[in-house]
Amino acid sequence: MDDSVSQYSFIVRLHDTDAAGRLFFGHLFRHAQDAFESFMAHLGWPIPDLIQRGEWLLPVIHAEADYQRPIHHGELIWVEVGVEEIRRRSFALAYWFRKEDGTETAQARTVHILMSAVGEKDLALPEALRLALARHLKDAAVGVSCARAHPDAQS
């Protein structure tokens, strides 16, 4: 993600897969975190500095993912990150996982809340962070709404 948030990608490694021959669903969140950290660094808010300074944190209070197609060992996956929602003290990011040919394989969403290192929760996001995030707001929310959480809605 050197010059564009859409540049983040990874290759699916053996440890990402399981005996069913596909990416283990939980490991997707590890890659989402990698994309998140790249995104925040791109915004000028590197997470490692944040944690090392020890003043406040941006813990995940909600995470979710939809898995549309199996992801296999050796595949190159591109991750696009966008801001879905910005609130007073929290924000939601959306992640689109696509294969090289553009096929969407999964989507994820994380909600981060501003918290002081001592656990204080009623903090507003710094204006500068809110502005940085606002530049990446997406029109459409990522497709992990409750409605789409159950693809066989007709079943």
Next chain:
Amino acid sequence: MDDSVSQYSFIVRLHDTDAAGRLFFGHLFRHAQDAFESFMAHLGWPIPDLIQRGEWLLPVIHAEADYQRPIHHGELIWVEVGVEEIRRRSFALAYWFRKEDGTETAQARTVHILMSAVGEKDLALPEALRLALARHLKDAAVGVSCARAHPDAQS
């Protein structure tokens, strides 16, 4: 989970935690999977046999979690698993993560769909599995509804 689904528990190990001093959010899904496999074995549908037989799979098509309180290294966490919803070809499980004193720390939800090993999707859950799951249906849905995905709704 020898004699009761509510018996599943784990101790938070060093590799579960991160530099922020708490359980890394993504690792919660690894523990949810452990509870899921214990639950399915308890139901008489062990996942390892399912995968080794190679006829069909129960891949996760949706996963989500809410994190209410930080989970720390060394804590004993109890996981209660319940069936939230059963559909023709898929089902949703809910997971409650509680500390020893009963404090709820996190909740998770996974949706599993029946799929043939060759990818065929339009399969109905075996009646025996549907019945086994039905015995663990919860009245209340787990609190990971979209409404609660954003705790600071008023923010």
Next chain:
Amino acid sequence: MDDSVSQYSFIVRLHDTDAAGRLFFGHLFRHAQDAFESFMAHLGWPIPDLIQRGEWLLPVIHAEADYQRPIHHGELIWVEVGVEEIRRRSFALAYWFRKEDGTETAQARTVHILMSAVGEKDLALPEALRLALARHLKDAAVGVSCARAHPDAQS
């Protein structure tokens, strides 16, 4: 590991396995750490307290493992932990991973050094810890010597 260090066990879960259908070699160290933490708690030296007190740490300076037989999804693995060596400021633990029938599947070894939280290295192990460890010293070193690191020595 309630009443005996040899009581530690785990069931191989889906996320432990990879697309080759066996436990991913790197994940063995996660289970070794679990056995290590159980062992240290059994000795009266719980690692979480150690880290939370923030005075000193016992970082791993060397880790190794030999893999004799593939470990598969769903298998119950027993881990026996023993003390291989005690030095002035470090100690080495050995881990034997066995299936239910006693078949040895893997062995591991970790070397831990006492270090102050600020990185100071020239510290001697507390006498009480040295004594606790000494009670679990093994006669035979675990078979992960360099000699056995290459099973096909004749090849």
Next chain:
Amino acid sequence: MDDSVSQYSFIVRLHDTDAAGRLFFGHLFRHAQDAFESFMAHLGWPIPDLIQRGEWLLPVIHAEADYQRPIHHGELIWVEVGVEEIRRRSFALAYWFRKEDGTETAQARTVHILMSAVGEKDLALPEALRLALARHLKDAAVGVSCARAHPDAQS
């Protein structure tokens, strides 16, 4: 690792670290595997194809690592991979983990054996693979010899 084996690198992410504020030792092997897969692809022997063809595997029969300096969240780590030893049916790779300024932080070693998918073990490495590996043979063995496994040999 596009055009040179020494090009592999990764950034230490939050999930790589633990509550002690450093990379969890076991996670180093996940990065070693990433470097291994990049290296094998660079050699023209991509591991995913190998596993998907299902004829033979290159399971790890021995893995070890020495940790010289703590690795922290956000650090960029370069991994150099070299071939330490080639035998009739197995080979050993060495990994040097260095920070941006060249400081060595860790070293690892993995031994891979050729095995048929059905478990047959007495297979010789294909000549083409042996030749490809031979081009990357290192003069000096990686410093994870038993001698150096215990840095405080004088303690």
